[in-house]
Amino acid sequence: MSTDVPLESTRAFTAHLIENTELTRPFWEAAKRDKLVMQHCDKCRTFVWYPRPLCPNCGSTELKWNEMSGEGKIYSFTIVRQALRNPFDFRGRLPLILALIDLDEGPKILSNVIDANIERISIGSKVSVVYFENPEGLTLPVFKLK
């Protein structure tokens, strides 16, 4: 769960595993406060994920960060069995479920499904967001079966 450690001093940022920019910060800062946020384009009324400097749909530069419901369905998933050319520490966490989640508001997010039996999960299962702090001090919005 989240702590009071400022984002800039977490290892993921100091080790430059994550870029510290206006585009990346809002998502990770919100996650520290147990919130899932995404950009929204008020002009064409679409959510934008991953973060962009302009709306990839209509080109508007007026993107606002919005809190999401955190509710969705599993769109697809795969099982990660070993770390491969990835600088984050996954020791003790493998195998893990890497999933694309279809959020109720529309956009898809790549995340994890946690505390689930690999044999039992399936595409279409309903999930809700929960928060997990990784070894690098980053709080990740991940998902649990409902």
Added chain:
Amino acid sequence: MSQKAVIAGFGESTVSRPKSRNDGAPMRSKEQYLADALTSVLKNCGLEKRELDGQGICVAGTGGGHGSSGERWSSEVIHDLGIGPSWLIRTDQGGSSSLVQLIQAALAIERGEVDLVLCVGGGSTIFGETDQTFYVKNFEMPFGMMGPNSLFGLILKRHMHKYGTEPGQLGKIAVTQRFHASLNPNAYLRKRITIEDYLSSAMISDPIRLLDCCIPVSGAACFLMASEERSRSITDHPIFIKGFGQCFNYQTGTPYRDEITDFGMRIAATRAFERATLRKDRVSFLQLYDDYTIAVLIQLEDMGFCAKGGGGKFLDRTDISYRGELPINTGGGMLSGGQIGGGFVHLIEAIKQLKGEAGSRQVKDPEIGLVTGMGGESYSNNLINHVAVILSNNEH
């Protein structure tokens, strides 16, 4: 259009995996592989290196491993090889780079800017990647994204869920391509496998198995484009470009409705066949980009060789070997031949087949070949770049 562009010849180095496997291959650098490919194409075409001066060069990739960037890579290559072109292009569309080269080179020749364009690419696994794309680094890796194995795990899982595609159907691709590789002296993996070998191979990123994956190798390849007139002194068997189609970032503009099991190859191939004014049943063979077996199956669907979702059953009933009704990846593809950056494997095999130089895996009297290339992993969808090219050994 002042002159017609053709493929005059090709060259290739041997391939190896000097970093991670004790296959007896020496540690060699990308410069050495590129030099081997150049030497090979000069021999194939009966040219002196100096004849390339003042002509065109296309360099594929970035010089490092997948995902790396090298701002000056094309200049480094011509400096290393000692060639002074008047027309220099770099392509960095991943597995479609070689086909983008072919198109760019043809345009330069048809405009009359140059008579020859050497298209070259390759690399060595002794150099790792250096940098990652913005979204992979910041929003995928923290969740455990492990490169294309993960991406294609997501694609295959959904394809199986949506259409009932079965492992054995993908296994047929792996087994047939390995059979082809066993007949290809330059393929990296040449020991034949069975469907049981496929089914018992290790899970890499479920449902992707080890034998669903291509094998990255060190090596380089090239082909020489020429004006038709200039080609007459090089070869009696020029290869003609009947049509091409390109489609980049096709899923943009359809927020939330993009589908990970639909490839932009549908659009690229449609454009290629329209330009060629050819029907699909005229095609003698397919060389399809095969970073994973499921990529081959989805392309068959999206290019209309079978119904969408019917790829598995199509494979059940179709002989895709070099002597079958629809030969696919007749040199072993990248699954068995080895992946050299840029998708050269497929194009070189198509050239060999159309020139009648494919040895014991020669397709009987081929006239038309389709080659595809894909590259560039997207966020939450499949690949960004899709290119299809239709080639023929017959001008008409």
